[in-house]
Amino acid sequence: MTSYKDKKVITIGIVHELTGLSERRIRYYEERGLIFPDRTKRGTRKYSFHDIETLMKIANKREEGVQTTEIKKDMLKEKKRNVREEMLRGQLNAYFKRKE
Amino acid sequence: MTSYKDKKVITIGIVHELTGLSERRIRYYEERGLIFPDRTKRGTRKYSFHDIETLMKIANKREEGVQTTEIKKDMLKEKKRNVREEMLRGQLNAYFKRKE
DNA sequence: CGTGTAAGGAATTCTGACACG
DNA sequence: CGTGTAAGGAATTCTGACACG
Numbered sequence: 001m002t003s004y005k006d007k008k009v010i011t012i013g014i015v016h017e018l019t020g021l022s023e024r025r026i027r028y029y030e031e032r033g034l035i036f037p038d039r040t041k042r043g044t045r046k047y048s049f050h051d052i053e054t055l056m057k058i059a060n061k062r063e064e065g066v067q068t069t070e071i072k073k074d075m076l077k078e079k080k081r082n083v084r085e086e087m088l089r090g091q092l093n094a095y096f097k098r099k100e
Numbered sequence: 101m102t103s104y105k106d107k108k109v110i111t112i113g114i115v116h117e118l119t120g121l122s123e124r125r126i127r128y129y130e131e132r133g134l135i136f137p138d139r140t141k142r143g144t145r146k147y148s149f150h151d152i153e154t155l156m157k158i159a160n161k162r163e164e165g166v167q168t169t170e171i172k173k174d175m176l177k178e179k180k181r182n183v184r185e186e187m188l189r190g191q192l193n194a195y196f197k198r199k200e
Numbered sequence: 201c202g203t204g205t206a207a208g209g210a211a212t213t214c215t216g217a218c219a220c221g
Numbered sequence: 222c223g224t225g226t227a228a229g230g231a232a233t234t235c236t237g238a239c240a241c242g
Contacts, residue, residue, distance in 0.1 A: 044232080
């Protein structure tokens, strides 16, 4: 369930290299509640590959002029949809006694 | 083929957190040709999850008293075996016209 | 051989703030 | 609102070396 994609191990400098986004913007999107990096003991932010994908999506929406508040709402909706899907899948699997 | 596991994005401090190995040892194993981190533009080492797994294996062997030279030989053998396996699989897949 | 440590410099990251719009 | 920038300090990383064994 928790794969490499979700491990928070990438520093902001590398995220910047990978996404092209300024560190300012990356931190700002966190401030707006769009991403949630972990921290090392001494406070350095750590991101996952999943975070990076999220950042790319955010950047695309921003280019279209979508505000961070809207983006946040959209992300929440999508998350809820996924949760529902997973619940459904879980029930189906239980019913048919399938695995994985 | 190239997944998150192979992307070199992790700085040495995080590798240290993840493996428990000192930065000195991590750099030394590179010096001995056991791992090959990438570098950022300004020279900071970047490791992959795969590198981290390799480091754990190295640490285990070292605990058993195996020297780095030996470890290197073993890793080379394993690599060759994998290459052979992949070639064989490729031929089989071609023969049976399978995919993936 | 393998690893610790102290050394000094360079690059990184952090926060809070001011700017513009 | 979203993002750039300059500011100052703290933490990180790098290399080359000496130490011990």
